[in-house]
Amino acid sequence: MSDYKNYLADQVRMGKMNRRDFMGRALAAGVALSSASTLFATSAAAQEPKRGGHLKLGLEGGSATDSIDPAKATSQVMFLAVRTWGDTLVETHPTTRAPLPALAESWSPSPDATVWTFKIRKGVQFHDGKEMTTDDVVATLKRHSDEKAESGALGVMKSITSVENKDGDLVVTLASGNADLPQIFTDYHLVIQPNGGTDNPTAAIGTGAYKLASFDAGVRMTFEKNPNDWRSDRGYVDSIEVINMNDATARIAALSSGQVHFINRVDPKTVSLLTRAPNVQLLTTSGGGHYVFIMHCDTAPFDNADLRMALKYAIDREEMVTRILGGYGKVGNDFPINDTYALFPEGIEQRTYDADKAAFHFKKSGHSGPVLLRTSEVAFPGAVDASVLFQESAKKAGIEIEIKREPGDGYWSNVWNVQPFSASYWGSRATQDQFYSGAYLSTADWNDTRFKRPEFDKLLISARAELDEAKRKDMYRQMAMMVRDDGGTILPMFNDFVNASSKAVKGYVSDIGNDMSNGYVATRVWLDA
Amino acid sequence: MTGLGPDTGPAQTTVLTTAGGESLPPSLAVSGTAVPPAPAGAVTGTVWRRFTLRRPLAALIIQRLALSVALLFAVSLMIFGGVEALPGDFATTYLGQSGTPQAVENIRKDLGLDKPVTERYFSWLGGAVQGDFGTSWASRNSVSEQIGKRLGNSLFLAFFAALISVPLAVALGMLAVQYRNRLPDKIINVVSLAAISLPEFFIGYLLILFFAVQLGIATFPATVYDSMGLGERLSAIALPVATLVMVVLAHMMRMTRAAILNVMSSAYVETAELKGLGAFRIIARHAAPNAVAPVINVIALNLAYLVVGVVVVEVVFVYPGMGQYMVDAVTVRDMPVVQACGLIFAAFYIFLNMAADILAILANPRLRHPR
Numbered sequence: 001m002s003d004y005k006n007y008l009a010d011q012v013r014m015g016k017m018n019r020r021d022f023m024g025r026a027l028a029a030g031v032a033l034s035s036a037s038t039l040f041a042t043s044a045a046a047q048e049p050k051r052g053g054h055l056k057l058g059l060e061g062g063s064a065t066d067s068i069d070p071a072k073a074t075s076q077v078m079f080l081a082v083r084t085w086g087d088t089l090v091e092t093h094p095t096t097r098a099p100l101p102a103l104a105e106s107w108s109p110s111p112d113a114t115v116w117t118f119k120i121r122k123g124v125q126f127h128d129g130k131e132m133t134t135d136d137v138v139a140t141l142k143r144h145s146d147e148k149a150e151s152g153a154l155g156v157m158k159s160i161t162s163v164e165n166k167d168g169d170l171v172v173t174l175a176s177g178n179a180d181l182p183q184i185f186t187d188y189h190l191v192i193q194p195n196g197g198t199d200n201p202t203a204a205i206g207t208g209a210y211k212l213a214s215f216d217a218g219v220r221m222t223f224e225k226n227p228n229d230w231r232s233d234r235g236y237v238d239s240i241e242v243i244n245m246n247d248a249t250a251r252i253a254a255l256s257s258g259q260v261h262f263i264n265r266v267d268p269k270t271v272s273l274l275t276r277a278p279n280v281q282l283l284t285t286s287g288g289g290h291y292v293f294i295m296h297c298d299t300a301p302f303d304n305a306d307l308r309m310a311l312k313y314a315i316d317r318e319e320m321v322t323r324i325l326g327g328y329g330k331v332g333n334d335f336p337i338n339d340t341y342a343l344f345p346e347g348i349e350q351r352t353y354d355a356d357k358a359a360f361h362f363k364k365s366g367h368s369g370p371v372l373l374r375t376s377e378v379a380f381p382g383a384v385d386a387s388v389l390f391q392e393s394a395k396k397a398g399i400e401i402e403i404k405r406e407p408g409d410g411y412w413s414n415v416w417n418v419q420p421f422s423a424s425y426w427g428s429r430a431t432q433d434q435f436y437s438g439a440y441l442s443t444a445d446w447n448d449t450r451f452k453r454p455e456f457d458k459l460l461i462s463a464r465a466e467l468d469e470a471k472r473k474d475m476y477r478q479m480a481m482m483v484r485d486d487g488g489t490i491l492p493m494f495n496d497f498v499n500a501s502s503k504a505v506k507g508y509v510s511d512i513g514n515d516m517s518n519g520y521v522a523t524r525v526w527l528d529a
Numbered sequence: 530m531t532g533l534g535p536d537t538g539p540a541q542t543t544v545l546t547t548a549g550g551e552s553l554p555p556s557l558a559v560s561g562t563a564v565p566p567a568p569a570g571a572v573t574g575t576v577w578r579r580f581t582l583r584r585p586l587a588a589l590i591i592q593r594l595a596l597s598v599a600l601l602f603a604v605s606l607m608i609f610g611g612v613e614a615l616p617g618d619f620a621t622t623y624l625g626q627s628g629t630p631q632a633v634e635n636i637r638k639d640l641g642l643d644k645p646v647t648e649r650y651f652s653w654l655g656g657a658v659q660g661d662f663g664t665s666w667a668s669r670n671s672v673s674e675q676i677g678k679r680l681g682n683s684l685f686l687a688f689f690a691a692l693i694s695v696p697l698a699v700a701l702g703m704l705a706v707q708y709r710n711r712l713p714d715k716i717i718n719v720v721s722l723a724a725i726s727l728p729e730f731f732i733g734y735l736l737i738l739f740f741a742v743q744l745g746i747a748t749f750p751a752t753v754y755d756s757m758g759l760g761e762r763l764s765a766i767a768l769p770v771a772t773l774v775m776v777v778l779a780h781m782m783r784m785t786r787a788a789i790l791n792v793m794s795s796a797y798v799e800t801a802e803l804k805g806l807g808a809f810r811i812i813a814r815h816a817a818p819n820a821v822a823p824v825i826n827v828i829a830l831n832l833a834y835l836v837v838g839v840v841v842v843e844v845v846f847v848y849p850g851m852g853q854y855m856v857d858a859v860t861v862r863d864m865p866v867v868q869a870c871g872l873i874f875a876a877f878y879i880f881l882n883m884a885a886d887i888l889a890i891l892a893n894p895r896l897r898h899p900r
Contacts, residue, residue: 058750058847064675064857065667065866072667147631150639154632202669216678217668218857219849220754243752247844249734254750254847257742409860413621445630 049507053527055237058251058260059516062244064218069201070191071144071151076264076515077244079188081215083519084223084240085127086191086206089118089137089170090182092430094511094518097342099182103132103192103207104170113177113465118170124230126194127211134165139196141172144189153189155438155445177465179472183430188519209235209523218244223522236507236526255280255500261527262501264516267381268326274500283499285510285517288340288428288435290332291324291380291495293373293390295488298450299420305486306365312351312490313358314394320492323389324382328498332491335483336439337476340512341432343469345477348484358397370400374415378408379423386492387423417448424448428514432476433464440483449488456482504528586890593883600879601872605657608871609650612864618642619666619862640666653868662869667861672869675854680873682753683850686766687835690773695828698778702785702824703812709790721779733772733845740768750847769846773839777831784827788820795819822889829885837874 061076070082089104104118124132143149145157162173172181191206204212207230210223223240243260245251251263252270256277266274266282275282295302295311302308317331330338333350375387384405391401406415406422415422429435438444441460442452456479463475483489497515501508507525511518517525581588620636637643656663662672701721705714724732741749751765792798793816801811840852851870858866 063667063860064679064854065665065861065863067668069669148635150632150635152632214754214756216754216849217670218853220752243750243847245750245847247847250737250750250845250847253734253737253742257737257745257749259741259749410615413618 056260058245060265066217085208089185143196180431234523266498293490296420296450297488306361310361316353316393317492328496335480343473355397370402375423376406380425383423597879604875663865694774698781705786724775725779792816821892829881
């Protein structure tokens, strides 16, 4: 706990957090961590959580094609739904991403981090009254790591070679050492279901704070309180209603007219209008998601390191954050990790817009003529505007960028990861290793910059098995430098998660893990009428 | 599924751009007087001709039905081809960035996407003919069941919008003729032109702003669900119905006005005037029956639009209707749903056009014997 207080104090010292945020976060963490924490209970007695009420959420990101099966939950709304009715083995700390016990009480790795033993919590009941056992956990993990399965978690589960129940403990064996295994088990697909959910994947039976009461894909779903919840520090409201609102204006109208308590995905352009409503508060959280322009390192002209460098110097990051994100974000430094990750490599010099350096590298690259950039509004909100800004700032450095606006429909299958230079978006992952393994390893499924460097791969795999944090941090620093100076990623900005709620909503935890308080918003907040 | 064509197939344009009614493709806009030739054949030809003479109305309906089936078949081909031509396939689109090549492959095999196009088309058509639209690829629910619910919602909304807009439009149109070129006519014209010039999402937003956000007297969002009572449902759809009425009113009203005015300049109306009949009597008894065909056609198109073309209104008001369902399905290439929606939409247009023709003929017997 003292680590966390120090962290908050650091944030204040660095001017990143005002007193109000500091208090908010301290309180929030008290809610999210453990109910035993008397420290926060006493200091925040005035803000004792209230129980009861009907919480209504108006959310973007659901569709008629949503499936309630956690293996196939991909949309934002289903992400929240799964977090509301189910629990994973491990949770993450809202501000440090450190792994915290959930359905697994504790864990320990073998010295080479290939064999992990998890103690499974006893006395936890599923919604149907059955007790959760280690066998259920084993079945769940097996279902999601099955090659034939259609699970969204298959990518992170690939390294697992065996999952066993040994005298009531869960024993997981990996092909190669991975110090971050607990964080992998925070993936929202991996909620523990009776017999792994193989009998009836869409039954939505879990151990979460709420039971799913009704589900109409793309329209609405309702939850009722789980009376046998194993935790007392969550699940404050009696019932929850999630209404699917894909229209941004509809969400804002619903919130300002008091029809819903919480909305997600607030457009930075409309923030000032929204906050004019007297009963509305803005909830922003910095996260690890980022907007990028990606170049294929193996395709001309982007196979030239100087050309890549020229383009990295030709983008005005500060301007992007102000104009595209409305200030709700932070500048990026051309590697996909920021200070929301544990073991973030500090002290790397921030790259800034420099027309002279850009012109120098462009000339050195020997390339002439325009560079074709493909973009679309679906790449990230404001991607087309961002591309035009990029074009303008590059023009001042004598680099001509030609913009091709692609149709949004089919962008992810026809342009992204196919064309050599395009706009794109990446969400954050639980750990640096997960991110680099998914997008920068030579053999990664989604290596969308064609970054293939054997020395990088070697470093990544040894860092994964390294249990000594100091050594590991140093390795991540080397990797970040490789990506920053040689990679195909132009990373101008990290975007904040921007949500809004009625002022009656209390206890919101700004969780850097993911949007909507890492999906836990419905179980963490309470209503104060 | 490789070798994909251009971005927009023909079927997609057919289904998605029927917004205003006017932009209906010629293949579907069957007008009252253009009766297609009877099926050929030596013996059946004469039997058919005799039947046509004796029961012209029944013959017309039979012809229309046959044509409708043929049209539906053609539409099914276009829809299938169109979805097939969309870039990207279900497996990659559905899994997005979280899917691995292995998972994509699994889904493809599971759904039979590796089979040839013709085989998939005919197995789908076979099911559709028996009323079985298969299961959604994405949610694995029965498409027929889902559509039943969504179509019910769409019809509920369309019914109340029509209940208000159709009588209102006809009455206003007749009123405009009665006072033509005088103040009431001008007011009706200006207001209806203004309403038709505003995009429907804008009207929707304005209504939400005033009645839900500022005054707080209307229900928003208009999400309806199973456990809702009729009263709640009606209050939920008040704003979308108001929006739809404003959107379709002008079109029908102006057509009523134009059609009646057109007839008013003809010789028999002049005769009626010379006989000294009252203005209202002339319009109701002499002009209206002759003007009814184009008016019914416009009404039919607008009714179809109320069911099929209200995606924007559904999105703005968060209303779970067919349009939103289909758009969601197109986004992830959920073929069974897209095809089923497309077929049902086409069936609506075809049915309403047929109904319009038959009604026009019932109202005006002269149309039964086209010259």
